[in-house]
Amino acid sequence: MGEISCSNGISQANGADAKNVALTGYRKSCWYEEEIEENLRWSFALNSILHTGETRYQDIALLDTKPFGKALVIDGKLQSAEVDEFIYHESLVHPALLHHPNPKTIFIMGGGEGSTAREILRHKTVEKVVMCDIDEEVVEFCKSYLVVNKEAFSDPRLELVINDARAELESRKESYDVIIGDLADPIEGGPCYKLYTKSFYEFVVKPRLNPEGIFVTQAGPAGIFSHTEVFSCIYNTLRQVFKCGCCALFSSYSFFC
């Protein structure tokens, strides 16, 4: 009496199983999935999708991920994640600024996320940082969402310019102690391609460096296979223009391959 009629006895077992699942929890269900290359992808669990949108230049999304905290995705590629963006940005900024005897004026090509500016502004010698990014919407987006860069965005030493970095550098008279390229990889036809060429380095960047000035750029992954994608090209190009150079390798999640 008072039971459910399971003529076949299957539900009994099923009930037990189901209960078990209910009690021990089920798999996390929302995932971000990125195709690293055609036959290779990685996925991470999501807490939420904070924002998705499309700017004039690119698709952007801000995700709250379980393994990496907040993550910025541009054109379907993870750009930067809360948990380890410092690795990339510290490596990009501090060797150059520590190497320079007295870095006062800095020019950032790109860097709309604000993290490169944040690291630069930690140096007390710095008096002026020009950050020149082409995509106003990404900048506004990061300003609103990336709490960790709030302070940097409101630092009076930061001058924020929305423009193509090449055009901006060409139009400026002043020169800088350090110029930093915090750009997307040089994809033919992509917006940043011209910011990695020999002529750009020679005729635009070099003339805007003060004596003892330093130029530093991100150069993509430098793995045993992946270095051929962009790293070696950029390195070879730089060597033709600048006398001495060194490269520092580091690893973070967003540079998986």
Add this chain to the structure above:
Amino acid sequence: MGEISCSNGISQANGADAKNVALTGYRKSCWYEEEIEENLRWSFALNSILHTGETRYQDIALLDTKPFGKALVIDGKLQSAEVDEFIYHESLVHPALLHHPNPKTIFIMGGGEGSTAREILRHKTVEKVVMCDIDEEVVEFCKSYLVVNKEAFSDPRLELVINDARAELESRKESYDVIIGDLADPIEGGPCYKLYTKSFYEFVVKPRLNPEGIFVTQAGPAGIFSHTEVFSCIYNTLRQVFKCGCCALFSSYSFFC
């Protein structure tokens, strides 16, 4: 002059590929993934995660999905999706209400989503609907988010009660023209198990039905394999208590298996 030095020629090809990817778009990246059973799962693309939370009784999430619109997920299982929830709710409500000569008073066990009430309230004969769900948070959640049920929730004919449906029915003196079970499946140890038993049907439901009253319940999937999970059990149990019964089968996404 002015080019990127690719000593190995690889980047050239890579650049072209990459451009191609950029121009033709990349795969959608945020997915909801559900394990239907141990070795079988399905996934659908997400626009956003509208809400996730935990009530006293269950985990809930409201997702904005690309293929199905807004979708309600409870304890990791898709419950109801905007695009096809009407199939389930219409099938649950209308045959019974059309079959009854003059349905005036209705009692819904569960139904916190509000869609069953919405369908019932379309019948002009209906004077009173009692909807009794145990989980206040799910009800509040659906009230806020499910625009399509807004009107139903504010209909003066609807009396919303937060209680265990069994306790509520036992405590009430009045009886009803139609009683509808819009509940989760009877999982042993789960909150709804007792609402599918022979004794419940016999001693609680039947006495609360008016003459010519009709009882209808959801009974899980009725596929060629899946009917053994709960459908046949519920059907066999019902047959022992109620004289005549019929079952209607239909299919919607949330009843995939």
Add this chain to the structure above:
Amino acid sequence: MGEISCSNGISQANGADAKNVALTGYRKSCWYEEEIEENLRWSFALNSILHTGETRYQDIALLDTKPFGKALVIDGKLQSAEVDEFIYHESLVHPALLHHPNPKTIFIMGGGEGSTAREILRHKTVEKVVMCDIDEEVVEFCKSYLVVNKEAFSDPRLELVINDARAELESRKESYDVIIGDLADPIEGGPCYKLYTKSFYEFVVKPRLNPEGIFVTQAGPAGIFSHTEVFSCIYNTLRQVFKCGCCALFSSYSFFC
């Protein structure tokens, strides 16, 4: 002494976790994944990939899956799975053959898998079955791998022809008691499109049916949304050519949507 030096104590915890994972098992790792539509996919766990290949007409794979047993995948779509192919093939064959007073000669358009022939050959009245499939490699493939159809393929009543079904029917003088279309869906530009047209039914199929002859065809999924894809079109076309017709709906895994 004799321990591993974990100055930070992290490995200890990690060790315990890892052990736990090792003891309680890890998730199954090989999966077949199919895009049902752009934003919806399903996946099932694999035991092994028995065969993959490319014929003149299509890509084929035979997978050994955990939830469904052996599964035949053509052009990336699950066609048929061991555990439930009988639902499709029985539904396709038996209503027609039982309805016919004395079915002796049968013509199968397509059906290279062999399962339709298998079901037909169960009828003792049947004296001759012509199975006409265009893709010799799929037929050979199924002959070798699908143990369940071994007997059918070697039944002396079966005549196997590799040809386009339309050309074959046109070239033949004899007519048949039952003609069965066990074909892929009518995709414009696809190999089977012409085998679903009004002119084909009228001028090729109908003249090859004996008096009291029956024509039956698969017609794709007939769900509340999916029927518009091909089912309703085929049904409407058939109604213009054949006097009486009925359709039977059923569900199996490969007809998910």
Add this chain to the structure above:
Amino acid sequence: MGEISCSNGISQANGADAKNVALTGYRKSCWYEEEIEENLRWSFALNSILHTGETRYQDIALLDTKPFGKALVIDGKLQSAEVDEFIYHESLVHPALLHHPNPKTIFIMGGGEGSTAREILRHKTVEKVVMCDIDEEVVEFCKSYLVVNKEAFSDPRLELVINDARAELESRKESYDVIIGDLADPIEGGPCYKLYTKSFYEFVVKPRLNPEGIFVTQAGPAGIFSHTEVFSCIYNTLRQVFKCGCCALFSSYSFFC
């Protein structure tokens, strides 16, 4: 005349779409998926599953993958892949053997895959290699499937022993120029845990090293976060037993995190 009757016009569009999909190809469908950690996984496309099995000690699978070639998976974790296993094995072997003035006798703890032996045997000074792995089935499996190690397995300088490496070293009288640990990570309760302890290094390994002998071990990933898992522990343990030590870092796909 002769067309398919699509009263709603939907099939037309659908046909075109479907054709498009058929012509432009569909997504690859078989994938290997590994949970790197709870909320993070990576997947790569499969050509085939060459073998899966269970030995006394572990689950093993040999997969033919699209991005990495043949890949050995033990207990659900990618161990080694054709395309980049040389990075791991060359880094493990050559620094030690090149550093030693005249390496003649080598003892490998583990290394059942055969690749470590293969690299060692490239050194012409080497007269004897003892490779001691506990899992005979893995060894046999790799012998049969890993073509690249065929020659090494049949080299007369290789002595293959199936035993626990500790027991084997303790029972042997002779000592070695180089001892190499090519083992799984030290998981508490796992089979290799005892081969990473201070007492093992001090009382078993050290006494079996010739004067000028070198001990080298794999030590897990050494990333900015992941080094705490096992690398730092092993490094700290080694420092207590051996006077001088250095570590080399490298990256390959199987050491993703």
